[in-house]
Amino acid sequence: MKNSAANEDRIQRAIEGLLSEEEMDAFKRDVIADADLRAAYAEQMWLHSSLRAERETLPGLFEDAPAAEEKIVRRWPVAAWAAAIAAGVTLLATIFLSGKGTLFHRPVATLVQAENCKWAGSDLPTAVNSKLGAGRLVLVEGIATLKFTNGATVTMEAPTTLEILTAMHCRLIEGTLTAEVPEPAHGFTVDTPDIKVVDLGTKFGVTAAATGNSQVRVFQGEVEIGGMKDGKTKRITEGKGLHVGSGNTTLGQEPTHGQLVQESGGWTAIPTSFGHGKDGYARRGDDGSHFGTQPLLIVKHTDIAAGRKNERRAIVTFDVSQVATATVAEAQIVLDPAPSGFGFSTLVPDSRFAVYGVTDEALDAWDEREMSWASLPGCNDDGPNPNQVRKLAEFWIPRGGSGGPITVRGDAIADFLHSDTNGLVTFLVVRETGETDPSGLAHGFASKEHPTARPPTLRLK
Amino acid sequence: MDQDPPDSTENTETYLRLLTQHDRWLAAYAFSLVASAADAQDILQEVKVTMWKQFAKFEQGTNFRAWARRIATNQILNYRRSEKRRPSSALDVEFIEAVAAEIDRRADTLDHKADALKICLRKLPEAHRKIVVWRYYEDCGVEEIAAKSERTVEAVYRLLSRIRGVLNDCVSRQLAHPHTT
Numbered sequence: 001m002k003n004s005a006a007n008e009d010r011i012q013r014a015i016e017g018l019l020s021e022e023e024m025d026a027f028k029r030d031v032i033a034d035a036d037l038r039a040a041y042a043e044q045m046w047l048h049s050s051l052r053a054e055r056e057t058l059p060g061l062f063e064d065a066p067a068a069e070e071k072i073v074r075r076w077p078v079a080a081w082a083a084a085i086a087a088g089v090t091l092l093a094t095i096f097l098s099g100k101g102t103l104f105h106r107p108v109a110t111l112v113q114a115e116n117c118k119w120a121g122s123d124l125p126t127a128v129n130s131k132l133g134a135g136r137l138v139l140v141e142g143i144a145t146l147k148f149t150n151g152a153t154v155t156m157e158a159p160t161t162l163e164i165l166t167a168m169h170c171r172l173i174e175g176t177l178t179a180e181v182p183e184p185a186h187g188f189t190v191d192t193p194d195i196k197v198v199d200l201g202t203k204f205g206v207t208a209a210a211t212g213n214s215q216v217r218v219f220q221g222e223v224e225i226g227g228m229k230d231g232k233t234k235r236i237t238e239g240k241g242l243h244v245g246s247g248n249t250t251l252g253q254e255p256t257h258g259q260l261v262q263e264s265g266g267w268t269a270i271p272t273s274f275g276h277g278k279d280g281y282a283r284r285g286d287d288g289s290h291f292g293t294q295p296l297l298i299v300k301h302t303d304i305a306a307g308r309k310n311e312r313r314a315i316v317t318f319d320v321s322q323v324a325t326a327t328v329a330e331a332q333i334v335l336d337p338a339p340s341g342f343g344f345s346t347l348v349p350d351s352r353f354a355v356y357g358v359t360d361e362a363l364d365a366w367d368e369r370e371m372s373w374a375s376l377p378g379c380n381d382d383g384p385n386p387n388q389v390r391k392l393a394e395f396w397i398p399r400g401g402s403g404g405p406i407t408v409r410g411d412a413i414a415d416f417l418h419s420d421t422n423g424l425v426t427f428l429v430v431r432e433t434g435e436t437d438p439s440g441l442a443h444g445f446a447s448k449e450h451p452t453a454r455p456p457t458l459r460l461k
Numbered sequence: 462m463d464q465d466p467p468d469s470t471e472n473t474e475t476y477l478r479l480l481t482q483h484d485r486w487l488a489a490y491a492f493s494l495v496a497s498a499a500d501a502q503d504i505l506q507e508v509k510v511t512m513w514k515q516f517a518k519f520e521q522g523t524n525f526r527a528w529a530r531r532i533a534t535n536q537i538l539n540y541r542r543s544e545k546r547r548p549s550s551a552l553d554v555e556f557i558e559a560v561a562a563e564i565d566r567r568a569d570t571l572d573h574k575a576d577a578l579k580i581c582l583r584k585l586p587e588a589h590r591k592i593v594v595w596r597y598y599e600d601c602g603v604e605e606i607a608a609k610s611e612r613t614v615e616a617v618y619r620l621l622s623r624i625r626g627v628l629n630d631c632v633s634r635q636l637a638h639p640h641t642t
Contacts, residue, residue, distance in 0.1 A: 012622040016603055017496055028556040042493075042563035046571070047629050049492030050578055051597040052501065053485075058598045061582055062590050184499050 007037055011044050056149040060107070060131065107131035108167035109148040115400045117142035117158070124164070136163045139175070143400030150185035152199075154178070157400060157441075159339065176339070178205040178219075178347070195244050196227035200235070205439060217241040217439050266461040268323055269334075273448035273455050275319030276424060278366070280447070282373040284381070285309030292368025295450040298340050299353065300442040301431040312442060314429040315377055317364060318458040321423030331413040331460040333427060336405045336453045337397065340444030347440035350398045352433045355408050356389040357416035358426035363388060366426070378428045389428055392416055397443060405454060417460065425458070476516050479525045480509065485575055486568045487529060493564060494537050494557055498600050504540055508533045526568065530561060570636065577635035581628050589624050596621060 013019050014027050031038050051058070109132045111125070118141040119126040126137070132146065139158045146154045148167050156162055160175025171191040181188045181199040188199040192208035195216070202221025208214045216225060218236050225242055226233040236242050261269040272279040280292030281299065285308075291298075297314035300307075316333075333355060356378060358364065363377035371377075378389040393410035417425060431443060446453030480487075488505060495501040511532050512519075519528055534557065541553060567574075585593065595601045595609060603621065607614045 008626075009622075012618070012625070015625075016618060016621065018603070018618065025552060028552055032552075032555055032559045038559060038563050042560060042567065043629060044625060045493040045560065046489055046564065046567065046574070047578070047625055047632070049489045049501075050485075050575060051593065052492045052498045052600075053488035054575070054578075055498070055597045055600070058582070058594055061579060062594070184502050 007040065011037075011041050014041070015044060015048050107133050107149070109146045109154075109164060111144060112147045112153075113143075113145040115143045116398055117144050117400070132164055134164050134166065136161065136173075141400070141404075148185065148188070150188070151182040152185040152188045153180045172206055172208045174208060176205070176207045179203070191227065194228070195225050198224040198226060200224055202238075214244045215241060216243075219437060219439060267459050268461065270318050270320065270323070270458045270460075271448060271455040272316050272318060272457070275321060277317055277319045277448065278368045279314070279316040279456055280366075280368050280371055281312050281314040282371060282376045283309070284311040284373050286373065290369055290372055292371050293449055295447055296338055296340055296444040297335075297429070297447045297456070298442045298444050299429055299431050300440075301434055302440065303434040304437070307435065307440070310442065313376055313379060314445065315358075315366065315371070315426060316429065316456045317366070317424055317426040318456075319423065320417065320420060320425050320458070323460065325417045325420045325425075328414050328417045328460045331417055331458065333393075333408040333413065334405050334454070334457040334459060335408065335429070336446040336450075336455075338444045338446045338450060338453050340442045347437040348399065348435040349433065350396055351431055351443065353395050353397065353429060353431050353443075354384075354391055355393045355395070355413075356384050356428040356430070357392045357413070358388060358428060359390050359416075359419075360388040361420075361422050361424075364422060364424040364426050376428075377426060384428055384430060390416065392427070394432070407459075414460070472516065475521065476513060480512070483526055483529060485571050486526065486564070487533065489571060490530065490533055490561065490564055491537065493560065495540065500540060504533075504536050508536050511536065526565070530565070534558070534561065573636060574632055577632045578628065580635055581631035584631065585624070585627075589620075589627075592617075592620060592624060 010019070010023075010027055014024060019027060031041055111128055111130045111132060114126070114128050117126070117139060119138060120140045121138045122136060124130070124132045124135040124137055126144075137144070137146075137156065137160075139156050139160045139162075141158045143158070144156045146156070146164075148154065150167050152167075154162075154170070155178045157176040157178075160177060161173040162175070162177065163171040163173060165171060168185065168187060169189045169191075173193070177190070179188065179190065179199065180203045181201065183201065186199060186201050190197045190199075190206050192206060192214040194208075195214050197204065197206055197216055200222040202223055203219040204221075204223050205217045205219065206214065216223065216236060218238055218240055220238055222235055222237050224233055224235050225244075228234070228244060234242065271277065278292065279297055280290075280294070281297045282291060283298070297316070298312045299314050300310055300312040302308065302310065358378040360378070366375070366377045373381075378385055384391070390412075392412040393408050395406055395408045397406065429445075435441070446455060448455035487508070491505045491508065492498065492501045495504055508529070512529060515532070519525070537557065538554065582590075582593070592606065592610070595606045596603075601609070603614055603617050606612075606621075607617045610617065612620070
């Protein structure tokens with residue numbers, strides 16, 4: 001090569017954009033005129049552009065991937081998939097996928113974070129830093145974050161089943177996810193059983209039930225919703241949401257007959273479904289509505305003005321008329337967390353809850369069918385009313401859930417039982433910590449109306 | 462969509478086969494001629510969408526690369542016009558076409574070169590790998606790398622030039638003696 005060091009330097013500076021406009025124009029003229037310079041420039045430019053075009057493979061390359069694997073991973077660029085999808089040619093994808101099995105192994109995402117995670121029946125690796133190709137992830141507990149090669153970040157909240165199709169496309173079979181999609185990944189698509197959410201530059205959340213009952217909320221930017229039954233598409237902008245419901249929620253179900261259970265070790269378990277027990281919750285924004293007979297007790301606290309109306313508190317009453325409360329030595333309250341379907345766990349940090357005992361026994365007479373925000377026992381609008389309640393215990397639920405029932409302990413609970421005179425004890429459950437975004441999770445606990453999970457239970461001995 | 466894409470399975474397969482075959486070249490082409498990597502990626506997508514839409518007009522048996530190049534060049538020139546908010550100069554067009562022709566001439570060896578490049582990247586010492594990851598994987602500019610690595614902009618520029626020089630020499634050696642690793 002007959003290029004001077006000065007020309008080599010110009011080439012490198014041109015590549016890095018370090019030439020002034022005049023210098024660049026002069027350089028262009030020389031490239032056009034001088035074949036040697038042109039050849040050298042094309043060589044350097046090829047290297048530079050190859051590194052840019054192959055950028056996603058760089059970290060993997062340096063991680064000393066075995067040479068044998070190299071052969072399988074034939075590069076099929078993300079952009080081509082995006083193009084195929086953009087052109088509406090799903091047929092294209094089908095043919096290509098079925099024709100070339102090796103494509104399934106090409107990593108399209110990395111599992112970058114897993115908090116309190118338990119997995120089941122996943123056909124993809126679930127260790128942190130695993131490279132993920134197409135396949136299915138079943139998250140039973142916790143929060144897991146995937147980073148796609150195009151930069152999109154998807155956070156799954158248990159219980160969630162997600163199928164990764166390509167770097168630009170995944171299917172939410174059931175559960176909840178939030179996605180943050182930077183510019184190169186615009187067009188990133190999440191299918192649910194009843195809709196298709198196409199990102200247009202955004203941060204959004206999706207919740208879906210397997211039977212079809214999808215909710216979308218846009219935190220930033222805009223998404224397009226397609227795949228709806230009427231064939232229309234819809235754009236949703238920042239702060240807005242959409243609920244497409246074809247599934248059923250279990251409302252107004254017959255309460256299961258509760259029994260007082262004598263357990264081993266001298267414990268007696270009293271569910272809210274026993275005797276005159278009851279449970280319910282109220283939401284600030286729904287004054288007048290009654291949530292005493294829902295399958296869930298929903299609890300939420302926020303310091304963000306936009307979320308104020310979503311403040312929710314739960315109340316549970318146990319029938320202790322069959323036990324000698326005066327001699328109780330130890331007492332616990334067991335709550336079984338269940339997905340509320342409202343909000344995104346990702347947007348709430350670890351959460352602290354408080355359990356209050358309702359000391360004003362007149363309030364034990366609350367009615368599940370009548371109770372509303374204004375008549376929620378032991379509370380005024382701002383919070384627990386110290387003249388009517390006493391704080392007994394606190395408990396934490398980590399971000400992403402605790403996995404399994406929560407047992408609230410503390411001597412104060414037994415002390416509180418000692419002062420019972422009417423055979424009913426009532427507890428107020430509130431969340432004390434807030435959230436980072438008004439779309440944060442509303443925590444749900446099974447109520448006695450829940451079809452499968454365990455109702456709130458008072459255990460004592 | 463302006464026009465329905467061709468819908469026969471045969472066409473689809475032909476298109477995909479051609480696209481796969483020329484994919485590296487097309488990427489190198491777009492990334493060579495567009496300053497910003499993110500824009501190049503966008504343009505590449507646009508090019509592929511356009512090619513797919515217009516595939517019915519492509520006469521099979523003729524030069525796919527020449528056809529693709531025409532579409533890509535148009536997209537790139539369109540992008541440059543909108544980017545600079547001034548009409549793209551005759552110089553720009555001539556420069557792009559000259560470089561494009563030069564890249565075309567090398568197209569046949571691109572696949573081998575890409576494989577060689579992977580071998581060469583693996584040989585880089587850790588310190589150089591870090592720079593490569595910053596520059597290319599994280600798409601940091603020279604100034605950002607200077608800040609991250611506590612070097613001057615000029616020092617980073619020289620280091621990057623040297624790394625690219627080393628890689629280029631290594632790739633040439635690999636192509637000359639493919640079995641030395």
